Every structure is written in structure tokens, then in C-alpha cells.
Amino acid sequence: MTLSAVLFDVDGTLADTERDGHRLAFNQAFNELQLDWQWDVDLYGVLLQITGGKERIRFYLENYAPSFLDRNNLDEWITQIHKVKTRYFLNLLKEGRIPLRHGIKRLLDELRENNIRIAIATTTTYENVSTLLQCTLGDDALSWFAVIGAGDIVPRKKPAPDIYHWVLSQLSLPAENCIAIEDSENGLKSATAAGIKTIITTSEYTRQQDFNNAALVLEDLESLMRDSHNEPLSVQTLINLNRRTLI
Secondary structure, eight states: OOOOEEEEOOBTTTBOOIIIIIHHHHHHHHHHTTOOOOOOHHHHHHHTTSOSHHHHHHHHHHHHOGGGGGOTTHHHHHHHHHHHHHHHHHHHHHTTOSOBOTTHHHHHHHHHHTTOEEEEEOSSOHHHHHHHHHHHHOTTGGGGOSEEEOGGGSSSOTTSSHHHHHHHHHHTOOGGGEEEEESSHHHHHHHHHTTOEEEEEOOTTTTTSOOTTOSEEESSTTOOBGGGTTBOOOHHHHHHHHTTOOO
């Protein structure tokens, strides 16, 4: 079994974007649009069970502010809220307030040095992804990735496997030649439903989720692994994991 590519989720996996990134941007958008909504840390943890920003807004309306569901052009209004939120989120990225998680840059460099392709499989917008990568890895960062699957490029978002199927198709690779790195139960369900072995790096909002189907669960990519001679996750570990034997 040959490891040909590693597929990365973005939010919560490449960077801790949720609590002090997307959540803050949503609240800034609500304030600009004169909406009396405030998503605190605990509420946002509940809302994160819904994948996708526009979908999250709709879920909030259905469960916490149903009077707004009667608005004319509801879909367009939700899209507008999301666009304003995205503007604020991109500003946070450009200000350098959302760094990569521990070990991400190191592992990306190792994968490139070993000619193992890297790709993105996320439901966040392409603009969010490209800005995060360029602000943290440099102007040429997009060229590092063989495929970037993002946003509404597929009809169903995680936990559906659509985004992973799309990325595999673009890579022209079978699932067994790839490993996914995710941080959430929805991401794990999405990747494994596409037949991809998945490593979980838990985040603040996901530590208590069900990761029984993960090939490996770590706090982050710098976590020391007893079975790997007390070293952090390496390319060799990924290769061995893909062969179903973890050193």
C-alpha cells in the first residue's frame, strides 16, 4: 500500500479558527447588520454540530430565532449575512490573529520533501482557505497543494463524503492511497465514508466527540507518540499507518 497523498481539513485542523475566529466574525457581522444576536462560546459549540456557515445561520434561525424565518428572500439574506461575516474573518487572518496549529508547518514541509501530495478537503469557503494559507505559509502557499476542495463545490457538506470523493477524483487516486487529517466527528464521518483512513487532532470544541473509527487520535501534530519512539507524527508514521502497522 503506497501513501500518495494526505488530505487536510481546515477549520480546527490547520488552525484553531472557530472560537476566536469564525465566532467573533459572526458576532461582528450581526452587530454591523443590527441583529440582536450574540453567539457565546458555549452556544457556538452547539452550532458547530452543523457544518457550513450558511447552514449554521439557518439552524440558528430555526432553533433560536424562528420569527426571522418568515422574511422574504430568506436564502439571499442568509447569504448576505455570511458574506459580511467572511469579510470580518478575512480581516482576522490578515491581522495574523489566527496562526497554524502546532506541527502543521513541519508536517507539510516533510510531506513535500518526500514527494507526497497534499490536498485540502473542507466546507469553508475557498477565500477563507487561500487567505489562511497565504497569511501563514507565504504568497506561494497555494502551489503547495495539488487540490483544494472548498466551499460549495459539492452539494452536500460534511458529514457527507462528497468533498472527499471530489478531491479523490481530482487527484485520480483511490482512497486506500490517502490519509485524511481532521479534528471533528463530522469530519471523521465524512472521510471514513469515502474510505479514507483518518487521523484526528482534537480541538477545544471536539475533545469529547466520538472518534472510535479514527486510525489515530492526537491532541495535535506535535504530540509525542509512544509507539513512535516518543516522537511527533512523522511522514514515516503516516506511511506505516497506511500499511496498517503503526511503528
